[in-house]
Amino acid sequence: MTTPKFAPGPAGAALRGLPRTDRLVEAADQAGMVEKLGHGAVLEAVRAELDRHRAAVLAGDPCPSPEAIEAGLLDRLREDARGSLRPVVNATGVVIHTNLGRAPLSDDAIAAMGRAARGYTNLEYDLVAGERGDRYGHAEAPLCRLTGAEAAVAVNNNASAVMLALAALMDAPPDRSGGGEAGVRPLAAPGRGEAEPGLPEVIVSRGQLVEIGGGFRIPDVLRRSGAALVEVGTTNRTYLRDHEAAVGPRTRILLAVHRSNFRLSGFVHDTPLEELVDLGRRRALWVVDDLGSGTLLETAPFGLGIEPTVQERIRAGADLVCFSGDKLLGGPQSGILCGTREAIARVKRHPLMRALRVDKVTLAALSATLAHYERGEALEKVPVWRAIAAAPEALEARARGWLAVLGAAGAGCAVRPSRSAVGGGSLPEVTLPTSVLALPGPPDALAARLRRGEPPVVGRIEEDRVVLDPRTVLPAEDEALVAAVRAALAV
Numbered sequence: 001m002t003t004p005k006f007a008p009g010p011a012g013a014a015l016r017g018l019p020r021t022d023r024l025v026e027a028a029d030q031a032g033m034v035e036k037l038g039h040g041a042v043l044e045a046v047r048a049e050l051d052r053h054r055a056a057v058l059a060g061d062p063c064p065s066p067e068a069i070e071a072g073l074l075d076r077l078r079e080d081a082r083g084s085l086r087p088v089v090n091a092t093g094v095v096i097h098t099n100l101g102r103a104p105l106s107d108d109a110i111a112a113m114g115r116a117a118r119g120y121t122n123l124e125y126d127l128v129a130g131e132r133g134d135r136y137g138h139a140e141a142p143l144c145r146l147t148g149a150e151a152a153v154a155v156n157n158n159a160s161a162v163m164l165a166l167a168a169l170m171d172a173p174p175d176r177s178g179g180g181e182a183g184v185r186p187l188a189a190p191g192r193g194e195a196e197p198g199l200p201e202v203i204v205s206r207g208q209l210v211e212i213g214g215g216f217r218i219p220d221v222l223r224r225s226g227a228a229l230v231e232v233g234t235t236n237r238t239y240l241r242d243h244e245a246a247v248g249p250r251t252r253i254l255l256a257v258h259r260s261n262f263r264l265s266g267f268v269h270d271t272p273l274e275e276l277v278d279l280g281r282r283r284a285l286w287v288v289d290d291l292g293s294g295t296l297l298e299t300a301p302f303g304l305g306i307e308p309t310v311q312e313r314i315r316a317g318a319d320l321v322c323f324s325g326d327k328l329l330g331g332p333q334s335g336i337l338c339g340t341r342e343a344i345a346r347v348k349r350h351p352l353m354r355a356l357r358v359d360k361v362t363l364a365a366l367s368a369t370l371a372h373y374e375r376g377e378a379l380e381k382v383p384v385w386r387a388i389a390a391a392p393e394a395l396e397a398r399a400r401g402w403l404a405v406l407g408a409a410g411a412g413c414a415v416r417p418s419r420s421a422v423g424g425g426s427l428p429e430v431t432l433p434t435s436v437l438a439l440p441g442p443p444d445a446l447a448a449r450l451r452r453g454e455p456p457v458v459g460r461i462e463e464d465r466v467v468l469d470p471r472t473v474l475p476a477e478d479e480a481l482v483a484a485v486r487a488a489l490a491v
């Protein structure tokens with residue numbers, strides 16, 4: 001900021017009332033902030049605070065007292081000392097909340113991350129043979145057992161999984177002769193004047209050209225990965241014959257994209273994956289399925305509607321199925337590619353794989369999460385599934401428990417039935433029965449106090465009340481939540 005330090009007239013006199021930089025740094029040091037944050041960060045905050053006051057004074061505001069300026073600075077530094085990325089109590093009821101960091105991890109996954117982070121690991125070292133091992137192989141065996149796929153690999157997130165899948169498969173068609181990778185015909189390089197000039201093509205239904213959020217749009221991803229997009233069908237109805245008619249000499253991939261964050265209803269038809277697979281077999285094309293959430297458990301018994309499972313998409317014959325590690329799987333941020341040996345081998349060999357690979361800490365958490373599924377204990381141990389499977393009576397009991405602990409401080413609070421929007425952007429229109437603690441008073445100011453508390457609590461506003469949904473509050477957070485509510489209501 002470049003507000004002038006010296007100004008003539010009354011503003012100049014007022015500016016001389018501002019404390020000096022070194023005086024404020026000293027005050028911050030006495031409050032322990034230099035030790036916590038370092039001298040550079042404190043100095044920067046002091047200068048920013050003084051610049052802000054200087055600009056306000058020049059704009060005609062009265063100059064605050066040195067004590068008020070110092071108190072404001074210390075507030076700001078204390079806030080900084082809490083760190084930028086902080087734990088937040090999610091009382092929204094949205095289980096897969098991208099803004100709040102998606103899946104909380106299981107105790108086993110957290111412990112595995114700690115062990116992997118603390119020391120060295122056999123990340124790329126084969127302990128039996130005493131030689132270099134396969135870093136991509138760590139989560140592969142459980143992923144194959146759980147999904148029925150021949151091979152699998154994890155990358156940074158599902159957006160990168162989709163990008164990598166397209167990039168890795170569009171250079172050459174699959175070998176449909178059954179003889180491994182030997183029969184692969186390379187595609188003529190673009191513009192060489194061969195029989196097949198131009199970009200390789202990916203066929204997608206118009207009804208599946210979705211934007212996932214954060215600017216991840218399937219048409220853009222396709223172009224960025226070096227392919228030409230061929231749209232087929234209409235927004236609401238696409239048939240096998242639409243895909244078939246679009247197949248040309250440059251077609252390499254048939255892509256299916258799950259409509260994760262919106263619903264089409266009414267006069268709707270999607271080409272079933274099985275039919276795409278059949279077309280892919282007949283015309284030597286890859287079939288890639290972007291499944292989005294990618295659940296391993298049936299969702300219908302929990303009231304979530306029918307989400308396709310990874311297993312059934314593999315069984316249907318997709319060459320690659322891509323899904324998120326931190327949506328319904330309930331693991332760390334990652335993207336998982338499952339599929340045929342040939343397709344995964346191509347993915348692992350692609351140069352982008354090196355750029356998108358996951359680290360040892362993520363692999364540790366992913367493996368520990370998958371182990372819960374292998375042991376058949378995902379519903380009890382994976383927090384995302386524990387939240388989804390929570391019984392309405394148990395949720396009501398927790399909300400009543402909060403109210404009881406609040407005691408007199410909870411005057412005006414009430415427990416009432418409501419519905420949790422489970423998926424946020426992932427499972428549109430799906431809600432599950434819950435009970436919430438409704439707080440008294442104007443909701444906007446109260447919600448802001450809760451957000452600024454320690455720990456910050458994020459609820460939702462319903463019928464002009466802030467309500468807190470126990471579905472997404474971890475049991476270990478109950479006490480902190482009640483304390484934060486008490487503090488926010490006490491104002």
Ligand SMILES: *Cc1c(COP(=O)(O)O)cnc(C)c1O
Pocket residue numbers: 157158159160162212216257258259260261290291292293323324325326334335
């Ligand atoms: C969520 C989603 C993605 C992106 O996954 P991230 O793990 O967030 O990168 C891609 N495709 C679909 C269909 C999705 O639902």
